[in-house]
Amino acid sequence: MAEPIREEGGPARESGSTDAAQRRLECLRALERKILWLSTWTIHNANHERPSRDNLKVGGHQASSASLATLMTALYFDVLRPQDRVAVKPHASPVFHAIQYLLGHQSRERLADFRAFGGAQSYPSRTKDADDVDFSTGSVGLGVAMTTFASMAQDYVRLKGWATDDLPEGRMVALVGDAELDEGNVYEALYEGWKHDLRNVWWVIDYNRQSLDAVVTDHLFGQIDRMFDNYGWRVVTLKYGKRQQAAFARPGGTALRRWIDDCPNSLYSALVFQGGAAWRRQLLADIGEEAGVRELLDAHDDDALAALMTNLGGHDLEAVLEAFHGVTDDRPTCFIAYTIKGLGLPFAGHKDNHAGLMNPEQMASFRASHRIPEGAEWEPFAGLDTPPETLRDFLRQVPFAQVYPRRYRAATVPVPEALPVPSGESQSTQEGFGRILADLARDDGPLAAAIVTTSPDVTVSTNLGGWVNRRGIFDRRRREDVFRAQKVVSAQRWSQSPEGQHIELGIAENNLFTLLGALGLTHSLFGARVLPIGTLYDPFIQRGLDALNYACYQDARFMVVATPSGITLGPEGGAHQSISTPLIGMAQDGLASFEPAFVDELATILAWAFDYLQRAPDDPAPAPAVDRNWLRDRQGGSVYLRLSTRQIAQPRRSLSPAASDDIIAGGYWLRPPAAGAPLAIVYSGAIAPEALAAYEAVLEDVPEAGLLAVTSADRLNAGWHAAERARQTGGGSAGPPAHIGRLLAPLAPDAGLVSVTDGHPAALSWIGAVRGQPVQALGVEHFGQSGDLPDLYRHYRIDAEAILDACAAACLERLRGGTG
Numbered sequence: 175m176a177e178p179i180r181e182e183g184g185p186a187r188e189s190g191s192t193d194a195a196q197r198r199l200e201c202l203r204a205l206e207r208k209i210l211w212l213s214t215w216t217i218h219n220a221n222h223e224r225p226s227r228d229n230l231k232v233g234g235h236q237a238s239s240a241s242l243a244t245l246m247t248a249l250y251f252d253v254l255r256p257q258d259r260v261a262v263k264p265h266a267s268p269v270f271h272a273i274q275y276l277l278g279h280q281s282r283e284r285l286a287d288f289r290a291f292g293g294a295q296s297y298p299s300r301t302k303d304a305d306d307v308d309f310s311t312g313s314v315g316l317g318v319a320m321t322t323f324a325s326m327a328q329d330y331v332r333l334k335g336w337a338t339d340d341l342p343e344g345r346m347v348a349l350v351g352d353a354e355l356d357e358g359n360v361y362e363a364l365y366e367g368w369k370h371d372l373r374n375v376w377w378v379i380d381y382n383r384q385s386l387d388a389v390v391t392d393h394l395f396g397q398i399d400r401m402f403d404n405y406g407w408r409v410v411t412l413k414y415g416k417r418q419q420a421a422f423a424r425p426g427g428t429a430l431r432r433w434i435d436d437c438p439n440s441l442y443s444a445l446v447f448q449g450g451a452a453w454r455r456q457l458l459a460d461i462g463e464e465a466g467v468r469e470l471l472d473a474h475d476d477d478a479l480a481a482l483m484t485n486l487g488g489h490d491l492e493a494v495l496e497a498f499h500g501v502t503d504d505r506p507t508c509f510i511a512y513t514i515k516g517l518g519l520p521f522a523g524h525k526d527n528h529a530g531l532m533n534p535e536q537m538a539s540f541r542a543s544h545r546i547p548e549g550a551e552w553e554p555f556a557g558l559d560t561p562p563e564t565l566r567d568f569l570r571q572v573p574f575a576q577v578y579p580r581r582y583r584a585a586t587v588p589v590p591e592a593l594p595v596p597s598g599e600s601q602s603t604q605e606g607f608g609r610i611l612a613d614l615a616r617d618d619g620p621l622a623a624a625i626v627t628t629s630p631d632v633t634v635s636t637n638l639g640g641w642v643n644r645r646g647i648f649d650r651r652r653r654e655d656v657f658r659a660q661k662v663v664s665a666q667r668w669s670q671s672p673e674g675q676h677i678e679l680g681i682a683e684n685n686l687f688t689l690l691g692a693l694g695l696t697h698s699l700f701g702a703r704v705l706p707i708g709t710l711y712d713p714f715i716q717r718g719l720d721a722l723n724y725a726c727y728q729d730a731r732f733m734v735v736a737t738p739s740g741i742t743l744g745p746e747g748g749a750h751q752s753i754s755t756p757l758i759g760m761a762q763d764g765l766a767s768f769e770p771a772f773v774d775e776l777a778t779i780l781a782w783a784f785d786y787l788q789r790a791p792d793d794p795a796p797a798p799a800v801d802r803n804w805l806r807d808r809q810g811g812s813v814y815l816r817l818s819t820r821q822i823a824q825p826r827r828s829l830s831p832a833a834s835d836d837i838i839a840g841g842y843w844l845r846p847p848a849a850g851a852p853l854a855i856v857y858s859g860a861i862a863p864e865a866l867a868a869y870e871a872v873l874e875d876v877p878e879a880g881l882l883a884v885t886s887a888d889r890l891n892a893g894w895h896a897a898e899r900a901r902q903t904g905g906g907s908a909g910p911p912a913h914i915g916r917l918l919a920p921l922a923p924d925a926g927l928v929s930v931t932d933g934h935p936a937a938l939s940w941i942g943a944v945r946g947q948p949v950q951a952l953g954v955e956h957f958g959q960s961g962d963l964p965d966l967y968r969h970y971r972i973d974a975e976a977i978l979d980a981c982a983a984a985c986l987e988r989l990r991g992g993t994g
């Protein structure tokens with residue numbers, strides 16, 4: 175616990191000297207007590223009072239919750255304002271739900287169903303909880319970083335003048351478990367935030383010096399302190415409670431304080447667990463001979479001594495309120511709040527308490543100490559000294575709860591039916607994407623105004639240069655492009671201003687996806703709609719995958735454009751080649767994935783995507799038994815485009831509405847088969863020329879053959895699953911066939927399929943299961959090498975020759991009537 179106390183910030187708002195302030199404090203203390211009871215009981219009820227049907231432990235984190243009871247009481251019932259947004263440490267979910275319950279925003283039923291189907295969620299969830307969670311948490315570190323990017327998103331929409339009227343600037347607050355600071359993404363966010371002159375962010379660190387497994391390293395606070403200081407944050411350390419501060423002023427107090435500062439975290443935790451007698455023994459042995467110490471200890475019985483020694487800053491309401499109210503400006507601030515994991519519970523301080531649950535006997539004595547009669551467990555004011563009417567009045571006036579719910583709706587941005595297709599006989603999808611955006615950049619319409627792009631240092635190499643040249647870089651301050659001012663010739667014009675529409679990030683894909691998550695929620699958080707597009711190299715999706723998943727889990731709306739991809743990036747080699755991303759695209763919930771081959775397909779998908787991003791869940795009820803909306807076409811979602819730098823010959827055609835629909839549904843016949851055809855080639859993406867060449871060659875032997883273009887394996891697959899599910903639940907005949915079923919219908923029932931893609935073959939091989947057809951699946955299964963495309967395609971067997979070999983095998987197999 176060693177370190178010099180260092181508190182900054184202005185004077186306390188209320189000194190506690192007035193009657194009103196005292197009454198306020200009394201109410202807050204009562205609520206703090208009630209929060210501890212309710213959160214503990216919620217978990218106990220889920221584990222001990224609800225019948226179990228599966229013998230699984232339900233779980234919950236009583237100790238982690240107790241650790242934050244005081245800090246969250248102070249924040250939610252006093253400090254926060256409706257415009258503030260909070261990411262609550264995942265394991266304090268029961269505390270959050272208890273607070274919302276007392277504010278009338280959470281039902282008793284959902285609390286009783288904590289961790290059960292339809293009940294309050296284990297970890298606060300924007301999409302699954304009913305009580306207005308601002309930011310989901312669960313995967314530690316991500317909620318913390320989210321506050322940084324939400325603040326940047328808030329600046330973006332406010333500086334454009336788009337935020338909901340009457341909504342003042344809010345603080346983005348993270349309640350951070352100290353072990354969350356082990357997660358690298360936190361530092362990536364810290365660094366990026368510093369570059370962007372971050373403001374309006376508070377990180378409140380629940381410094382209980384325990385993680386899941388263990389007690390954290392001593393002197394960590396010093397690192398935390400220095401690091402935040404380095405990034406320009408204010409650091410407010412809340413180490414000692416008021417009772418401790420008073421004791422330090424008495425004879426023997428200086429020695430006591432020094433002892434506390436020098437005490438290793440593990441010993442402090444162990445003594446917390448053991449209680450008053452153990453504290454006394456240890457203190458007498460260590461500093462009992464120093465002047466005044468024995469008298470100081472004698473003035474406390476064991477209980478009072480334990481209370482004194484556990485009176486850390488983060489558990490002292492007055493100290494906490496003073497610290498929070500002491501910060502009145504927008505400088506990012508880190509509060510290091512010393513706490514005790516499980517304070518007030520029998521396993522307080524025990525290093526194994528993370529998932530510890532009170533047993534029924536312990537609960538009985540805890541219940542007695544809170545004076546909760548049997549049957550009154552959920553009563554909001556049972557067992558409190560403050561009269562219920564006083565508390566009801568207090569709760570009615572809580573500033574944070576004056577607006578509810580705090581979710582906004584933003585008007586949708588009109589999207590044209592189609593976007594112009596850039597001309598050119600030979601193009602890559604990446605180039606096409608850049609040109610479509612550069613065209614949009616010349617447009618004065620609302621669509622172009624709503625787009626905001628971002629990229630982790632690959633803006634130019636993913637072809638966003640044309641867009642950025644016209645639309646500029648976003649920055650709170652106006653900065654000219656120095657190279658331009660110096661008349662140095664450059665293709666990039668990068669002036670920065672609040673009007674800019676591109677947010678340039680450093681190379682950290684976690685930050686990209688967290689920012690996309692924040693920008694993708696501005697319609698709900700700030701009442702302003704933006705259409706975020708993030709670009710990166712396809713393989714590096716995996717670097718930020720958890721953050722991508724996190725953004726999707728919150729139902730943020732954004733577009734990810736990933737390019738280049740596959741082994742088709744040739745000489746760049748194995749380290750940059752992506753194999754598994756098509757499967758990520760298929761399996762990631764909330765993300766519709768596409769891999770177009772041609773630029774007209776891309777334009778079609780983009781026009782659809784701008785609209786899809788804006789659709790709202792019109793049916794918040796649980797999914798019906800027969801879910802016909804598996805493609806999420808009603809409620810919308812985010813979009814992932816896997817693109818390529820390979821220039822390929824473009825078809826001369828203009829797409830009919832039906833053809834466009836097929837592209838969005840996931841596939842179409844580039845060359846339709848004859849009825850009863852015995853063979854089809856199925857391809858996706860940039861190896862279209864190889865598929866086409868093989869198709870043309872195969873026609874000599876199999877003139878009925880067809881060539882199926884898959885623009886979205888994800889949507890084809892999801893549509894198939896949905897149709898199957900409808901059949902299963904609808905008595906075998908419900909619902910129309912899936913799009914893939916309709917596409918395959920002209921083929922002979924036992925026709926052979928050859929699938930090929932520059933990615934893992936499993937992305938397409940499932941198509942054989944739709945009608946029980948044999949498949950020869952080509953794709954990439956091993957790390958790539960450098961090379962040109964002929965060499966690479968030959969080596970990995972996705973060239974025309976390999977496709978022909980596979981066609982021959984398919985035909986042979988069919989003749990034999992067997993399977994592979």
Ligand SMILES: Cc1ncc(C[n+]2csc(CCOP(=O)(O)OP(=O)(O)O)c2C)c(N)n1
Nearest residue numbers: 238265312313314351352353354384385386
């Ligand atoms: C990314 C991730 N890894 C692992 C976990 C499992 N886990 C949950 S809580 C926790 C440690 C939490 O310690 P701390 O943040 O200090 O919170 P405390 O419970 O002490 O308040 C771990 C490792 C997780 N939720 N997310």
Ligand SMILES: [Mg+2]
Nearest residue numbers: 352353384385
């Ligand atoms: Mg901890």
